[in-house]
Amino acid sequence: MNPLLSRLQPYPFERLRQLFAGVTPPAALRPISLGIGEPKHPTPPFIQQALADAALSPTGGLMGYPPTAGDAALRASFTGWLSTRYGLTLDAATQVLPINGSREALFAFTQTVVDPTRSTSPERPIVVCPNPFYQIYEGAALLAGAEPYYAPSDPARNFAVDWDSVPEAVWARTQLVFVCSPGNPTGAVMPLAEWEKLFALSDRHGFVIASDECYSEIYFRDEPPLSGLEAAAKLGREGFPRMLAFTSLSKRSNVPGLRSGFVAGDAALIKPFLLYRTYHGSAMSPVVATASIAAWGDETHVAENRAQYRAKFAQVTPVLAQVLDVALPDAAFYLWAGIPASFDGDDAAFARALYQQQGVTVLPGSYLARESGGFNPGRGRVRMALVAETAECLEAAERIVAFVRGAA
Numbered sequence: 256m257n258p259l260l261s262r263l264q265p266y267p268f269e270r271l272r273q274l275f276a277g278v279t280p281p282a283a284l285r286p287i288s289l290g291i292g293e294p295k296h297p298t299p300p301f302i303q304q305a306l307a308d309a310a311l312s313p314t315g316g317l318m319g320y321p322p323t324a325g326d327a328a329l330r331a332s333f334t335g336w337l338s339t340r341y342g343l344t345l346d347a348a349t350q351v352l353p354i355n356g357s358r359e360a361l362f363a364f365t366q367t368v369v370d371p372t373r374s375t376s377p378e379r380p381i382v383v384c385p386n387p388f389y390q391i392y393e394g395a396a397l398l399a400g401a402e403p404y405y406a407p408s409d410p411a412r413n414f415a416v417d418w419d420s421v422p423e424a425v426w427a428r429t430q431l432v433f434v435c436s437p438g439n440p441t442g443a444v445m446p447l448a449e450w451e452k453l454f455a456l457s458d459r460h461g462f463v464i465a466s467d468e469c470y471s472e473i474y475f476r477d478e479p480p481l482s483g484l485e486a487a488a489k490l491g492r493e494g495f496p497r498m499l500a501f502t503s504l505s506k507r508s509n510v511p512g513l514r515s516g517f518v519a520g521d522a523a524l525i526k527p528f529l530l531y532r533t534y535h536g537s538a539m540s541p542v543v544a545t546a547s548i549a550a551w552g553d554e555t556h557v558a559e560n561r562a563q564y565r566a567k568f569a570q571v572t573p574v575l576a577q578v579l580d581v582a583l584p585d586a587a588f589y590l591w592a593g594i595p596a597s598f599d600g601d602d603a604a605f606a607r608a609l610y611q612q613q614g615v616t617v618l619p620g621s622y623l624a625r626e627s628g629g630f631n632p633g634r635g636r637v638r639m640a641l642v643a644e645t646a647e648c649l650e651a652a653e654r655i656v657a658f659v660r661g662a663a
Contacts, residue, residue, distance in 0.1 A: 262397045267390060267622040274607050280614035287651040289639040290616040292439070292589065296509045296563060296642075299556040302546050306513075309545035316545075321538040324529055325353040329544045332551040333517045339554070341485040349522040350495075352529055353539040353547075356514040357469045357503040358391055360537075361433075364499065364518070365395035367531040368431045368463050378402070381425055383432040385416050387440055387624035387633045389467065392433040401430065405627040413443040413584075414591075414632060418452055429462045437470040437480050440623055440638040441591045442584025444474075450486035457497050463524065464498040469516070472507040472557050473564050474586035484520060495520040499528070506588070507557055508550045515539065515547040564588055567645045574652040575639075578659035590639040591620070595659055600635035608662070613654040 265273075271290060280286060309316050324330070330347040337343045337351075345351060354360035371380055382396035386405035396403045404425050408414040416434075434453070436445040457464055466483035474480055487495045503516030518528070532538075539547070550556075568583055572590065575581050580593030594605045602619040609615050618640075620633030641648045 257398070259398050259400060263394055264390075267618060270622050271606070271616070271618060274603055274619070275610055275616075278607060278611045280610055281612070284614040284654070286614045286616070287643070287647055287654070288616040289641065289643075289648070289651055290618045292506075292640040292642060294506055294509045294511055294588075294642055295644065296560055298509050299550075299553075301553070301556075302508060302510060302513075302550050305549040306542060306546035309542040316542050317540075319541070321541050321544065323533045323538045325539060325544060326541075329353055329539070329548055332548040333519060336551045337484070337519060340479075341482050341488075343484055343488055345484075345519055346522065350525060351517055351519045352525055352532070353544065354501070354503075354516045354518055355537060355539060356505060356511075357467060357501040357516050359514075360501055360516065360518055361389075361391050361465060361467060362395040362398075363531060363535060363537065364465055364501075364528055365392075365399045365401075365431060367528050368465075368524075369396070369399035369401045370430065371400045373430070378428065380430045381428040383421065383425070383429050383462075385414075385433065385435060385438065386627055387414065387620065388433070389435060389439050390623070393625075396431075402428075403625075404429070405625045407627055408632050410632065414438070414441045415443055415445070415449065418449070418456060426456060426460045426462075429460060431463050431465060432457070433465050433467065434483065435467040436483070437468075437474065437584075437586030439467075439470065439587060440589045440618075440620070440633075442470075442587040442589055444480045444585040445483075445486075447481060447486055447489060450481070450483060451490055454487065454490060454492060462497070466498060466500040468500050469503040470506055470587035471502060473561055473588050475565055475568060475583055476585060480586050494522065497521060497524070499524050504547060504550050507560070509560060510546075510550065513543055513546060515543050515550075563645075564641070567641055567648055570645060571641055571648050571652045574649065575655060578656050588641055590641060591636055592639060593636050595662070597662060598635075602633070602635055602637055606637060609655065609658050612661070613658045615651045615654050615658075617655075 333351040334347045379402040381404045382401045384392040393403045407417045407420045499520035505511040598605045606619045617637040620636030624633030
């Protein structure tokens with residue numbers, strides 16, 4: 256077996272399953288999970304219909320092998336959306352590629368980018384991750400033969416990455432930097448000034464930027480989140496050098512089972528990534544492609560979905576704020592909450608006791624971060640995914656209030 260597999264850490268949800276082993280919540284309470292960020296709003300019927308029609312088509316459904324690069328209509332739907340959403344003009348032939356959800360693409364892209372033979376020292380090359388972070392970044396780095404570096408975060412700035420604190424010796428070995436904006440789990444959005452700083456570091460050290468933007472269409476401010484591509488264009492970075500943005504329909508259109516998204520950016524990165532994907536077997540089904548074209552071409556259902564989240568968060572956040580350190584995020588569908596001082600920062604103990612007493616699942620923040628400088632920035636916090644309908648999320652919030660008050 257590949258010896259690098261032994262370097263992988265247990266996935267957060269496996270750790271959560273182990274945490275809850277032997278715990279039986281009250282039988283009188285239905286379990287409510289705020290643990291997994293899986294959209295629960297209904298899939299728009301027009302997307303379902305497009306999928307069904309394509310599957311039943313005698314000529315364009317399941318009768319042939321799909322091209323890894325996608326057909327012209329699919330790629331045009333990507334560039335059309337980028338133009339509508341960000342005012343950007345990209346070449347559909349060379350600057351976009353379909354992906355089977357952002358998760359697989361983030362992993363595959365890391366395998367494409369990391370080159371252990373190019374490291375300037377005998378040590379492994381480095382992949383920089385935010386901290387806390389989406390665990391795929393770490394696993395992808397480890398299996399590519401790289402060393403993850405967990406960049407320090409600033410709790411005073413909603414756990415934004417402190418790029419200035421990363422040592423020059425780390426930048427010298429860095430080949431890839433992961434960015435997540437809007438962020439998981441914090442919901443923070445990177446401003447233009449932070450993008451400018453990261454681009455300058457990329458120019459100086461030559462590393463590639465992978466911008467994970469799967470939460471871009473769920474936001475709570477008047478101004479929509481800034482894309483890395485949009486930031487590059489604003490700063491005059493023609494051709495988006497050394498950067499790809501990853502986006503997905505899962506959250507935007509409530510179709511996590513469709514496994515559909517795209518990457519866009521530097522044509523010099525798209526070309527080798529396409530080569531990798533050709534061998535990897537990552538072509539998108541024509542049936543999924545047809546449904547994806549329909550989804551990318553409609554904004555009405557996206558606005559309606561966003562409105563549902565805004566109404567839900569407006570009701571749930573004040574309830575939880577009675578007992579937790581929590582506030583409305585910039586974007587995404589998570590609340591990143593500080594637990595009461597009475598738990599002495601033990602977020603795992605908080606999550607276990609909450610499940611045992613109230614049947615509500617939340618994810619310990621320390622499971623989404625790694626110790627850096629002697630401190631785990633997720634310690635003392637929990638992530639709550641408000642993905643279910645409002646009534647269920649409100650019931651969970653009320654149970655959390657009752658739990659905290661009972662533990663005080």
